[in-house]
Amino acid sequence: xxxxxKMSKIVIISCTARPNSNTLKVSRIYQxxxxxxxxxxxxxDLRSMPEDFFESxxxxxxxxxMEDLIxxxxxxxxxxxxxxxxxxGGFPGVLKLFIDSVHPRDWNFKNxxxxxxxxxxxxxxxxxxxxxxxxxxxxxxxxYNKLPIxxxxxxxxxxxxxxNNVQQKVCEEQINGFLASLKL
Numbered sequence: 001x002x003x004x005x006k007m008s009k010i011v012i013i014s015c016t017a018r019p020n021s022n023t024l025k026v027s028r029i030y031q032x033x034x035x036x037x038x039x040x041x042x043x044x045d046l047r048s049m050p051e052d053f054f055e056s057x058x059x060x061x062x063x064x065x066m067e068d069l070i071x072x073x074x075x076x077x078x079x080x081x082x083x084x085x086x087x088x089g090g091f092p093g094v095l096k097l098f099i100d101s102v103h104p105r106d107w108n109f110k111n112x113x114x115x116x117x118x119x120x121x122x123x124x125x126x127x128x129x130x131x132x133x134x135x136x137x138x139x140x141x142x143x144y145n146k147l148p149i150x151x152x153x154x155x156x157x158x159x160x161x162x163x164n165n166v167q168q169k170v171c172e173e174q175i176n177g178f179l180a181s182l183k184l
Contacts, residue, residue, distance in 0.1 A: 008077040015095040086124035107138040113178040116148040123148020
């Protein structure tokens with residue numbers, strides 16, 4: 001079933017459960033970029049998962065809060081920006097658990113844009129490649145410009161904005177390309 005791209009929002013997913021993370025800061029920067037362009041968006045912070053989220057996925061039991069979250073954030077929307085931190089050369093387990101909690105058909109034929117975040121020098125390239133394989137398996141089209149943001153702590157200023165105009169421009173170019181691919 002095709003989703004009407006004109007009616008849906010882009011959902012920015014902050015892909016960690018850690019509080020005050022650089023991932024959340026970068027996600028907020030992407031929110032601002034979309035807002036400045038007048039693009040409708042929604043935000044999903046994986047810190048907001050229900051307390052019994054893990055247990056319900058593990059035991060395959062119904063979870064009303066998760067069902068509501070999926071019905072609001074995933075099912076009606078056709079485009080997602082995953083801001084993904086590096087965890088041990090990959091991506092956070094909470095993200096995989098979240099993806100697995102959504103029925104595969106609810107991901108099919110949608111679009112994703114990936115932003116890797118790392119305090120190291122590779123910008124989570126490995127994690128984005130692993131995530132790309134999973135998303136492709138779910139029949140999600142992954143935008144070609146997967147942006148690694150390396151040494152993120154040095155790039156974000158005290159006001160939670162990039163203190164580097166080059167990084168800001170690269171993020172804007174990624175967003176512009178993603179929006180063009182969606183024909184928005």
